[in-house]
Amino acid sequence: MTATVARLPERTPEMTIADAMARFLRRDAFEATTRAAYAKTLTVLADAVGADTPVAHITTDAVEDLLHTRWGAAAATTFNRHRAAVLSFLGWCTERGWAAHNPARVVEARKVRRRSEDEKRERPIDRGRLDALWALERIPARDKLLWRMAYETWARADELLGLDIADLDLGRREGLVHGKGGDVERVWWATGSARLLPRVLTGRTSGPVFLASRRPTRPMPAADVDPDTGRARLSYRQAERLFAEVGERLDAEGATWTLHRLRHSGIAHAVEDGWNLAQVRAKSRHASLRSLEVYANPSAESIRAMTDALDGEARRGRRPRRSDA
Structure with a gap:
């Protein structure tokens, strides 16, 4: 065998x-x-x-x-x-x-x-880091537009992500968002957003303003899908994660960057610049002036500038000594 x-x-x-x-x-x-x-x-x-x-x-x-x-x-x-x-x-x-x-x-x-004070009032992003954020290269125009609009309109991120192209009036630089409680409210943007919008819309005339980078892998409501590209509306979770990753690059030792901090920063900087609270309340769409107290939280830069402005010696210059007279 x-x-x-x-x-x-x-x-x-x-x-x-x-x-x-x-x-x-x-x-x-x-x-x-x-x-x-x-x-x-x-x-x-x-x-x-x-x-x-x-x-x-x-x-x-x-x-x-x-x-x-x-x-x-x-x-x-x-x-x-x-x-x-x-x-x-x-x-x-x-x-x-x-x-x-x-x-x-x-x-x-x-x-x-986090300290209770930090939970109550999230610090705004300082202007220097915002300048660095706007100047970042190799960032999709979609993301730059969302960040700019959040800072310039003071709208909540979920309100901006819900924008459709039909909600925009590009000539007047204004748009209609669905605010808290479902009310339709008007927001206004500035030059930074106005320059980016044509790059993001690229000739589209309908559908969501902010689109995900690829087609959805599951069925989506028709209102959340762009009819031309088939791509879905950008989700809050995805947008928040992308912004946090950029914040890690620009402010690694600071608090996590959230999209809400852009709204907070826009309002806080307006208060620092001396705009009256009635105007700030109207643009931010807060229910009362009292609700704006959280934004009366000046940055270190503004306190330093105020100290310099109040410096009597600097304003008057060096007083002449008797020997100089």
Whole structure:
């Protein structure tokens, strides 16, 4: 009887971190800024554990040590953002069978502790950082327009994202938004928004003003889909995440940048510049003057300017001494 030798199946090579990263980041699910932010975090992960290390060999201890060593001293929101990037990547790898479990899943997020005063009044973004924001390159015109309109109109972000092209009067630089309670209210924008609008609309005459970068993957209400491109209305969640990522670049040690801070900044800067509260209340569409107290929170720059303006010695110049007379 002739003995036969069964040939064992060849073992599939284990997926390395470098190869998994390349596959993860090339997905069509990411906006450009999101992809860049994830790439930055995952490059740190690859450098720490080795780019050629199999994904299956990454341990919870390694992930935890990396996060706390690299970002432990950063703000809780920064730590949590990098943790979320690692968690998303390793979860995606686990779904594909490259690892038995997600080692980042049990690494706890840090609790964001904010003083009650900060919760009551979120500080405006200072003018210097806003100038840097407007000057950023390689930012889609859609995002720049949303940020500009939030600052110039003082509208809430969800109101702006709900705008349709039919709601705009480009010549008068005004538009109609659905405010709190569903009331239709008028808002006005300035030159920064006026310059960006034609680039965003690109000849479109109907549909949402702010569109997502790609077609939706699930059925959407007809009113939220552009009839020409088939793309859906930009979601608040996506817009907020993109703005937070830009804020991390421009103000890494500061509070998280939210879209509401642009509205807050526009109102606060108008108060600083001396516009009377009745006018500010009308443009911001607040119900009462008392509700504007939160914005009477001057920035360090305005307090410094006020101190200089009140400096009597600077106004009068150097007094002549007797020997100079």
